[in-house]
Structures are given as C-alpha cells and as structure tokens.
Amino acid sequence: MKTFAELPLLSSIQKSLHEVGFTTPTEIQAKVIPHLLSNPHSDIHAQAQTGTGKTLAFGIPLLHAIDPSLKAVQGLIVAPTRELVTQTYESLKAVSRDSGISVEVVYGGMPMDRQIAGIRRGAQIIVGTPGRLNDHLRRKTLSLKNLKVLVLDEADIMLDMGFKEEVDEILDCAPTDRAIWLFSATVRAGIKMLIQSHMKDVFVVRAAEKGSVPTQVAQYYCIIPSRRRIEVAARFVEAAPTFYGIIFCQTKTLTSEVMEQLTNRGFRVNCLHGDMSQALRNQVIRGFKNKDFSILVATDVAARGIDVSDLTHVINFSIPMEHESYVHRIGRTGRAGKEGVAIVLVSPAEVHKIRRLEKAANTKLQEIAVPSLDVIIKVKMEAVSDFIEQAKRPDKKLTPVHTAIQELISSFAEQELRSSLAIALEERFFKDMSYEKLESARPTEEGRAPQEICIEAGLDAGLTQEMVQDYVCKTCGIDSNDIQKLRVLNIKTFIAVPENRLVACVEAMCANPILKRNPKVHIVRDEFREREGGFRGGDRRGGRGEGSGRGRYGSSSERGGREGGFGRSSSYRPTERRSEGGYFGGGEGRTKTKKGSHRRGNDEGKSRY
Structure with a gap:
C-alpha cells in the first residue's frame, strides 16, 4: 500500500484524508x-515509536468498526495524559467530520456535567484518561455494554x-x-502480562526496531560540572539563533x-508539568505551537501528546534513566524530513x-564543547547586522516623530552618534549575555566514575559526620x-579524598578501625545519579539537594548531596577522547571506545511527573 x-x-x-493532506501512510x-479493516474483531499489539502516525493507524479502522445508527459507546481509546487525549481527539474529529460518527473527549480538569452531557x-467513540474514565464508570454515567473495540x-x-489498576477496572467493565x-x-514486563491476561490470538506488528534513533537527528553530549548546567544550556540556546525546542527535566520542581532561571536571562520560555491546571497546560501548549515562546521546559510525561513538527533542538538536562526515554525525547526533533539536534548534559562522573x-x-x-563567548558574540552580531540593515530602509512616509529625531541627531557630532549607537545596540542585543568563561569539564579518569572509601557502617552503628570527619583526619593525617x-548513610559511610591518598587512607583505617567490631573498609566507584537539581548547589558533605535520589544501598533516608544520590559499581569502560569539534557537525569531537510496584498516578494533575 503506497497511498x-x-x-x-x-x-x-x-x-477528509484528502482535505487534511494525508496521502501516503x-x-x-x-x-x-x-x-x-479486514479483521476488526482481532486483538493486535503494534509497537512503534512516538511520532510515527499511530493515531491514524488505529483511528481509521476504528471509525470503520462503528455502526453510525447505534447511538452508544462502541469504541474506547485510553491514553495516559490529557495532552495525548486531546491530540487523539482532534485527529479523529478531523478525519471523521463527514462520517456522522460522534467522538467525545473525557479527562480530568474538565467539568463532569459537560462530559456527561456529551456521552x-x-x-x-470516547477518548479519555484512565482516572476520569473510571470516575464515569463508577458513577454509571458511562456504559461499555456495546463496546466493540478498546484501544490502549x-x-x-x-x-x-x-x-x-485503572486499566484493569476498565477491562472488567468491558464485554x-x-x-x-x-x-x-x-515491550516491558507489564505489557507482556497485559497481553497474556486479557488478549488472545494477538497479531503483532513492529514498525521499527526497539530503541531505534532517528538518523536525521545529530546527537551530542557535553561534559560539564553539574552546577553549571543552567549556564551551559543557555549557551547552547544562544548559539542557535533559530532555536525552537524542548529542555527535558526529570522532576516537576526542576522544570x-x-x-x-532562563526567564531571568531574557529568554522566551515556559514550562509544562503535571501539577499545572488543564487550562494552563492548554495555554502553554498553544503558545508553544504558535511560537509565542521558543523554549519549553518539560517532564517526559507532560510532553506526551505535544505534536510539533519543526522543533530544531532537544536538550536533556541530564541523562534519562532509561534509553527508551532518550529515544522518545530526541524523536521530537528531526521530524518531517527536517534535521534536528539533540544534546545531553553530563557531569564528568x-x-x-x-x-x-x-x-x-x-x-x-x-x-x-560548550559554545565559547566568541561564538555567541558572532551569532548576536549577525542579528545586529540584520537590525541595522532593516533600519536603513527609508520610510515611504516620514512621521512627525521621525522628523523630530532627525533634527535631534543633527545636533550631535558623528563620533558621539557612533558611540551612542554602539551602547544602544549592546543594550538591546547583549543585555542579558553572560560573559563568564564556561568550558567543558574533563571526565574523571578518562570517563570512569571517581573512587571513594566505603566503611561498612553508618548511622545505625552510631556514626555521625562529625565523628567520621575527626576520625579520618586523625587516622589518615589529612586536613x-x-x-x-562525606556521606554517612544508614549502614554505610562514603568518604572522598584525593586520589593519591586513597590507598594510604584505607590502610590506616583498616589498622585503626573506627568501631570495635572492625567494619570492612574498601574502595568503591561513585557513580553519581544526577536526578536533577544539581545546579542549585548543596552541602558537599551530603547535604540534601533538590531532587536527591535513593542510593542503591539502604533506605529512603540515605540521600546523596548536590549530585542527587549515587550507586556503586566496580566495572567501567575506559575511553579515549578528543573534543575540538565545531557545533552540530563535522568529524571532530568523536569518542572512540576501547573496551517493584509503581506509585499510582493521578490524571487530575497530580502525577509524580
């Protein structure tokens, strides 16, 4: 099938497809x-990445499965977020407007009585979020007794x-x-369980390999100190005069x-996250699509359903926790045959x-590398040049104000006017520019995570930060x-000292244990898990920064410091690196490598995302 x-x-x-310009599937x-179309009653699992046209893939067959003469819910589409629900609803309405089929949308944040009236x-066909659909099912305002197709x-x-649980309840109410x-x-474990428990004779379709990355997206990573992420993100935006993109963060607070902080630097920016009201979310999405602002800061889930075809950039404020999330994020740029740029900000560790x-x-x-000041100045000077060229065009009709200004200008000397113009242009185009020198950081030990001393004892054994600090200074003879x-957790303590003192300190601590029971002392690698918030700073001795995460060891009280939590690993891959490449292209800068249950969300605007 070609068309x-x-x-x-x-x-x-x-x-309708012809009118909206859809010709090639x-x-x-x-x-x-x-x-x-041939097997409307069959179960199907279709696997495809975001932005591949899944809505029409199920939407067109669903419209054909509906009996227009039966005024009852025959098709139910369930989607995770309000934005995705709205997008799906609008797509179906566009292709079904002359079919006589009624489509309604149901999600949290809308008045119940209006939704009930629509039903x-x-x-x-109903398109809705799991939480609000279950509200209607419990109130008996939505009946699924005539349901033919359930789309997840x-x-x-x-x-x-x-x-x-909400999906299971919907399935229980369906025929x-x-x-x-x-x-x-x-295709994770949850998907497999759902297929095994609720579907039969499943027809499986895969449109692309799992984790496939769009070839038209240029992918980069920039090594920087965690506390400088804001400044560096701003530099990348300034280095791209036509920047129109999304900055992805892990938490609602960080967005x-x-x-x-970007607003304070003079950028046109807004944010999108789960705690915003539906009206405000709609307003933000509409403003972004209309290019009222060019930067959207968002969490992964909040950005679901935003369909913008001409994004130029995606910036990952930190490494996504799963590679699927990375693929979804960068897949939002480089669409419709256009090229895109994706950047990940990472710490040396x-x-x-x-x-x-x-x-x-x-x-x-x-x-x-981080864009240099010279690069930013060059980019801004192009805007200055364009501004001057536009101003040189003579007005067809001189206004009284223009005449008055010309008379005022004639009273000044040429050098005075040059100096004044330079100051005015600098104020207009360079006012919020940071002149601070920013450089890419070097990875610790050629890309490996740094090493720390681990004592197999912590708060539960009566240790405190003061006690451990005094012990280390006296025992190891260091300042x-x-x-x-220095982090004292429930059952472990981690101490970072200069690399050249590691072995000597461990030997001294083994010879003079901090506790009578002689806890084990050894060297581990500190793989920082930056779960956002690192740029805000924090106590280097383990103070709790915004977004600090749970370590691999111990309970939830075991928090990392500014870096946002940590994990431990004894394996790593050394790398050879060179980083003199230009921006968004060229062969330089390549890296050569050697060798539980979920907390329930709430689609009323209180999700954990």
Whole structure:
C-alpha cells in the first residue's frame, strides 16, 4: 500500500484524508490499517515509536468498526495524559467530520456535567484518561455494554505512570468479546502480562526496531560540572539563533526552576508539568505551537501528546534513566524530513553512562564543547547586522516623530552618534549575555566514575559526620579540607579524598578501625545519579539537594548531596577522547571506545511527573 487511496475506506473518510493532506501512510499505518479493516474483531499489539502516525493507524479502522445508527459507546481509546487525549481527539474529529460518527473527549480538569452531557448525546467513540474514565464508570454515567473495540494507546507509559489498576477496572467493565488494540513504544514486563491476561490470538506488528534513533537527528553530549548546567544550556540556546525546542527535566520542581532561571536571562520560555491546571497546560501548549515562546521546559510525561513538527533542538538536562526515554525525547526533533539536534548534559562522573546509553540505544553520540563567548558574540552580531540593515530602509512616509529625531541627531557630532549607537545596540542585543568563561569539564579518569572509601557502617552503628570527619583526619593525617565528600548513610559511610591518598587512607583505617567490631573498609566507584537539581548547589558533605535520589544501598533516608544520590559499581569502560569539534557537525569531537510496584498516578494533575 503506497497511498490511502488504495484502501477500501469510506468515501467520507477518504475525502477528509484528502482535505487534511494525508496521502501516503506511514510504516505503522501501512502495516496496521489493512489488517484491522479486514479483521476488526482481532486483538493486535503494534509497537512503534512516538511520532510515527499511530493515531491514524488505529483511528481509521476504528471509525470503520462503528455502526453510525447505534447511538452508544462502541469504541474506547485510553491514553495516559490529557495532552495525548486531546491530540487523539482532534485527529479523529478531523478525519471523521463527514462520517456522522460522534467522538467525545473525557479527562480530568474538565467539568463532569459537560462530559456527561456529551456521552448522553450518543457518543460512539470516547477518548479519555484512565482516572476520569473510571470516575464515569463508577458513577454509571458511562456504559461499555456495546463496546466493540478498546484501544490502549501508549500503554507502556500508562503502566509506568501507575495506571495498571485503572486499566484493569476498565477491562472488567468491558464485554468479553471486545477487541483490544494495544499500541506501545516498548515491550516491558507489564505489557507482556497485559497481553497474556486479557488478549488472545494477538497479531503483532513492529514498525521499527526497539530503541531505534532517528538518523536525521545529530546527537551530542557535553561534559560539564553539574552546577553549571543552567549556564551551559543557555549557551547552547544562544548559539542557535533559530532555536525552537524542548529542555527535558526529570522532576516537576526542576522544570519550574529551569524556566525561572532562563526567564531571568531574557529568554522566551515556559514550562509544562503535571501539577499545572488543564487550562494552563492548554495555554502553554498553544503558545508553544504558535511560537509565542521558543523554549519549553518539560517532564517526559507532560510532553506526551505535544505534536510539533519543526522543533530544531532537544536538550536533556541530564541523562534519562532509561534509553527508551532518550529515544522518545530526541524523536521530537528531526521530524518531517527536517534535521534536528539533540544534546545531553553530563557531569564528568557520568561519561560511562553515555557509553551504556549508546550500547542500549544502538547509537553514537559525539562530544561537543560548550559554545565559547566568541561564538555567541558572532551569532548576536549577525542579528545586529540584520537590525541595522532593516533600519536603513527609508520610510515611504516620514512621521512627525521621525522628523523630530532627525533634527535631534543633527545636533550631535558623528563620533558621539557612533558611540551612542554602539551602547544602544549592546543594550538591546547583549543585555542579558553572560560573559563568564564556561568550558567543558574533563571526565574523571578518562570517563570512569571517581573512587571513594566505603566503611561498612553508618548511622545505625552510631556514626555521625562529625565523628567520621575527626576520625579520618586523625587516622589518615589529612586536613579536613582534603575531605572532598562525606556521606554517612544508614549502614554505610562514603568518604572522598584525593586520589593519591586513597590507598594510604584505607590502610590506616583498616589498622585503626573506627568501631570495635572492625567494619570492612574498601574502595568503591561513585557513580553519581544526577536526578536533577544539581545546579542549585548543596552541602558537599551530603547535604540534601533538590531532587536527591535513593542510593542503591539502604533506605529512603540515605540521600546523596548536590549530585542527587549515587550507586556503586566496580566495572567501567575506559575511553579515549578528543573534543575540538565545531557545533552540530563535522568529524571532530568523536569518542572512540576501547573496551517493584509503581506509585499510582493521578490524571487530575497530580502525577509524580
């Protein structure tokens, strides 16, 4: 199938597709639509990445499965977020407007009475979020007794957000002979369990390899100190005059903080996260699509459903925790045949995570340096030049103000005017520019995580930070300023000292144990898990920074410092690096490598994302 015209579609739908400009199906559409048109009652699992046209892949067959004469809910589409629900609803309305089929949308943040009225008017397809759909089912304002098809869109994200119980409740309310059309980007354990427990004779479709990365997206990583992420992100934005993109953060709190700091620097920016009201979220999305602002700071889930085809950049404020999230993020740029740029900001201790990401996503990231002041000045001078050229154009009609200004100018000397113009241009184009010198950081030990001393005892054994600090200084003969980090957790204590003192300190501490029971003392690698917030600073001795995460060891009270938590590993991959490459292209700067349950979300605007 090369075009939609080759499919046996209803004439009204064929007409709508032509009017909205859809002529050639995407890969997932070409594989799914013919099958579902011929087998509307079959269960299907379609795996494809975000932005591949999944909505029409299930939307067109669903419209054909509806009996227009039956004024009851026959199709139900469940999606994880309000933005995705709205996008799906708008897509279906666009292709079904002449079909006589009624489509209604249901999600948190909208008045219940308005939704109830829409359902009672004879809605035949409902698009909604799990939480609000269950509200209607419990109130008996939504009946699924005539349901033919249940579509679970972005099912993997739905399960990740903690909506498994809500999905199960919807399935329990649906007839046993309904068909399930399941769409996801990944196939994790939850998806497999759902298929095994609720689906039969499943037709499986894969539109692309798992974790595939768009080839038209240039991928980079920049090694910087954690506390400088804001400044560096701002530099990359300034280095791209046509920047129109998303900065992804891990937490809701951080999105607001990054937005605030970028706003203070003079950027046109807004943020999107789960704690915002629906009206405000809609306003932000509309403003971003209209380019009222060019930078959107968002969490992964909040950005689901934002369909913008001409994004130029995606900046990852930190490394995503899963490679699938990375693929989803960068897949938002480089669409519709256009090229895109994706940048990951990493600390020196995290370079080894880039290697793991490359291996998991089967891709390659190129190291890039922080844009220099010279680069930023050159970019801004191009804007200054354009401004002057525009101002040189003579007005067809001179206004009284223009005449008055000309008379005023004639009273000044040429050198005075030159000096004044230079000051005015600097104020206009360089007012918020930071002249601070920013440089890429060097990875610790050629990309390996730094080493620390670990004592197998902590708070539970009666240790305190003061006690450990005094002990280390006296036992190892070092000054307190040489203790770079000190974290006393429940059952372990981690101490960072200069690399050349590690072995001697361990030997001294083994010879003179801090406790009578002689706890084990050894060297470990500190793989910092930067779960955002690192740029805010924090106590180097383990003070709790914003977004600090749970360590691999112990309880939730075991918090990392500014770096946001930690893990430990004895394995790593050394790398050879060179980083003199230009921006967003060229062969330089390449890196050569040697060798539980989820907390339930709430689609009323209180999700953990």
